[in-house]
Amino acid sequence: xxxxxxxxxxxxxxxxxxxxxxxxxxxxxxILVPFGVGPDSGVLEIIAPGILWVGALLACLLSLDRIFALxxxxxxxxxxxxxxxxxxxxxxxKAVAHWLTTGLPLVLAAPVLGTLLHLPLPAxxxxxxxxxxxxxxxxxxxxxGAALTVGLKRGGLLLSLLVLPLYVPTLIFGAETVKRGAEGxxxxxxxxxxxxxxLASCALLPFAAAGALRVNLR
Amino acid sequence: MASIWQYANPRKFMETTDKVLPxxxxxxxxxxxxxxxxxxFFTPDDYKQGSTVKIIFIHVPAAIxxxxxxxxxxxxxxxxxxRRHHVSALAARAAxxxxxxxxxxxxxxxxxxxxxxxGTWWEWDPRLTSFLVLFLFYIGYIALWEAIENPDAxxxxxxxLCLVGSVFAFLSRYAVYFWNQGLHQGSSxxxxxxxxxxxxxxxxxxxxxxxFGLLFVVLVLGRxxxxxxxxxxxxxxxxxxxx
Numbered sequence: 173x174x175x176x177x178x179x180x181x182x183x184x185x186x187x188x189x190x191x192x193x194x195x196x197x198x199x200x201x202x203i204l205v206p207f208g209v210g211p212d213s214g215v216l217e218i219i220a221p222g223i224l225w226v227g228a229l230l231a232c233l234l235s236l237d238r239i240f241a242l243x244x245x246x247x248x249x250x251x252x253x254x255x256x257x258x259x260x261x262x263x264x265x266k267a268v269a270h271w272l273t274t275g276l277p278l279v280l281a282a283p284v285l286g287t288l289l290h291l292p293l294p295a296x297x298x299x300x301x302x303x304x305x306x307x308x309x310x311x312x313x314x315x316x317g318a319a320l321t322v323g324l325k326r327g328g329l330l331l332s333l334l335v336l337p338l339y340v341p342t343l344i345f346g347a348e349t350v351k352r353g354a355e356g357x358x359x360x361x362x363x364x365x366x367x368x369x370x371l372a373s374c375a376l377l378p379f380a381a382a383g384a385l386r387v388n389l390r
Numbered sequence: 391m392a393s394i395w396q397y398a399n400p401r402k403f404m405e406t407t408d409k410v411l412p413x414x415x416x417x418x419x420x421x422x423x424x425x426x427x428x429x430x431f432f433t434p435d436d437y438k439q440g441s442t443v444k445i446i447f448i449h450v451p452a453a454i455x456x457x458x459x460x461x462x463x464x465x466x467x468x469x470x471x472x473r474r475h476h477v478s479a480l481a482a483r484a485a486x487x488x489x490x491x492x493x494x495x496x497x498x499x500x501x502x503x504x505x506x507x508x509g510t511w512w513e514w515d516p517r518l519t520s521f522l523v524l525f526l527f528y529i530g531y532i533a534l535w536e537a538i539e540n541p542d543a544x545x546x547x548x549x550x551l552c553l554v555g556s557v558f559a560f561l562s563r564y565a566v567y568f569w570n571q572g573l574h575q576g577s578s579x580x581x582x583x584x585x586x587x588x589x590x591x592x593x594x595x596x597x598x599x600x601x602f603g604l605l606f607v608v609l610v611l612g613r614x615x616x617x618x619x620x621x622x623x624x625x626x627x628x629x630x631x632x633x
Contacts, residue, residue: 316554320534320547330530330537334551337526338558341565348569362568369561380554387546 173261176252180269183242194274195281198231202285213290220289221299221350227285228278228303229310229339235274236314237331239266240322240385249322253389259382264374267308267315275307291354298353302366306346309370312377313338319381323388342369398475400618407611414611418604425597433590445503447595451602453496456524459489459606463531464556467549477614479545480621482552483535484613488606490528497521516566517574523562527555541621 185191205223209215243249252262282299291299317335321327348362397403429447436443466482469475500518501511512518534551538544 320551321537323543324537327537330533333533334530337523337530337562338555340523341558341561344562344565344569365565365568377554380550384547384550387543387550390543 173257173265176257176262176265177269180266181272184238184269184273191273192277194231194235195277197234198227198278198281199285201227201230202288205289217290217292217354220286220291221295221354222347223289224282224285224291224299225302225306225343225347225350228282228307229343231278232274232307232310232314233332233335235270236318236335237321237328239270239315239318241318241327244322244388249385250389253385259385260378263315263319263378263381263385264312267311267374267378270315271308271311275303275311278307279303291350294356295350295354298359298363299350302346302349302353302363305363305367305370306342309342309366309373310339312370312373313342316377316381316384319384319388322385342366345369395473395475398473398477400477403477404615404618407615411608411611411615414604415608418601418608421597421604422601425594425599425601429591429594429598433594439507442503442506443591445499446591447598449496449499449503450595451598452492452499453521454599455602455606456489456492456496456521458603459485459492459610460524460527460556460559462610463489463552467552470545471549471553476545476621477618479549480617481610481614482548483545484617485606485610486528486532486535488609488613490525490532492602492606493521493525493528497525514570515574516563516570519566519570520559520563523566524559527559531555541624 202223205219206216209219240249243252253259255262279300282303283296286296286299314335317331317338320334321331324330345362345366349359349366352359352362397406426447430444433444435441463482463485466478466485469478470482497518500521504513505511531548531551534548535544538547
């Protein structure tokens with residue numbers, strides 16, 4: 173399983189892996205928003221938590237179809253399915269690799285983009301914390317969506333249609349954590365709910381995703 | 391001994407629904423008409439809302455059936471995953487567009503009522519929002535059915551989506567309460583006397599509810615029959631190509 177993780181990371185980081193694409197997308201979305209709503213710092217300050225979370229979510233979505241598609245095309249997914257490690261483990265490792273190459277860079281880049289949007293000072297720690305505990309759920313839910321649509325020819329658009337409604341609770345609790353942080357309120361409840369979603373997703377969704385993969389591989 | 395599982399046999403299902411469906415259709419139409427006519431013309435106007443209150447006779451049954459349809463799909467998906475009865479998978483597929491339509495009716499009648507009463511067509515109220523999210527789940531579910539060619543794989547994948555989607559739809563429903571306070575009134579049908587509608591309204595509402603429920607059953611049975619026939623035509627075509 174560790175070998176699989178290393179392989180996926182290497183594939184993602186090296187040329188043609190699309191590493192950094194999500195990060196660049198996150199940057200562009202965040203920069204576009206002030207062009208859309210105007211440079212007024214009062215407005216930006218209020219919408220910054222939501223924009224940053226929606227941006228992170230879309231950046232995650234961008235690279236989801238790569239989780240299984242390439243391995244499906246060249247047949248290595250069939251090999252992984254017949255390998256001695258359980259398919260659930262494969263799915264979990266793929267999601268971890270996706271998070272390490274997409275989610276983690278977003279967490280680290282978020283404070284810089286927060287500055288661009290005049291995010292209030294006390295919110296920074298909660299921005300990073302909420303993204304750090306929320307993005308694993310995004311990767312795991314996304315891996316489930318990718319597993320559902322892996323065999324389809326034009327799966328990309330359908331994938332976003334399936335995954336985005338599933339992202340609603342994560343987005344609500346994530347953005348709420350940052351918003352409360354910005355206003356200096358207690359952030360415990362939404363942050364714990366967010367952690368709950370992440371943990372439950374990581375515990376249960378590998379089974380659903382592996383089930384979907386088995387259907388697509390038969 | 392008779393058991394519900396004998397209707398999992400497509401032939402038995404077709405035979406039975408062939409006999410039951412015409413009578414059920416007439417019954418559903420009659421109950422809906424009686425309920426709506428009673429509700430629209432033989433109830434008093436509300437002292438605050440005037441006659442706009444009467445949209446409740448469409449809005450509430452449609453909304454209840456919209457969530458009911460999803461639960462029916464969930465049950466049918468579970469039956470498909472556990473017992474592999476094709477009729478069950480096709481019934482889930484048949485129910486999705488009906489449920490989506492009920493969701494849309496609920497949203498639109500709500501908007502029409504909300505404009506004069508709340509002064510807005512749309513408000514990001516928890517109930518309204520969770521219904522919009524439910525609508526998105528219906529779209530995704532139907533799109534997945536349409537996208538996959540192999541019928542068994544499509545049934546499997548949509549069933550898994552329905553299971554996971556149910557959990558997340560449920561989660562969203564409570565997450566939005568956390569996110570915004572509500573403008574929507576409490577339940578119309580409630581054990582709580584204070585919250586429950588006055589009898590003058592609730593009696594025709596019950597009739598409408600039963601009518602919409604029957605309507606849903608009729609539509610789903612009819613659409614399931616169509617799906618079974620479409621499946622049979624495909625099998626015949628495949629056989630012809632082989633010959």
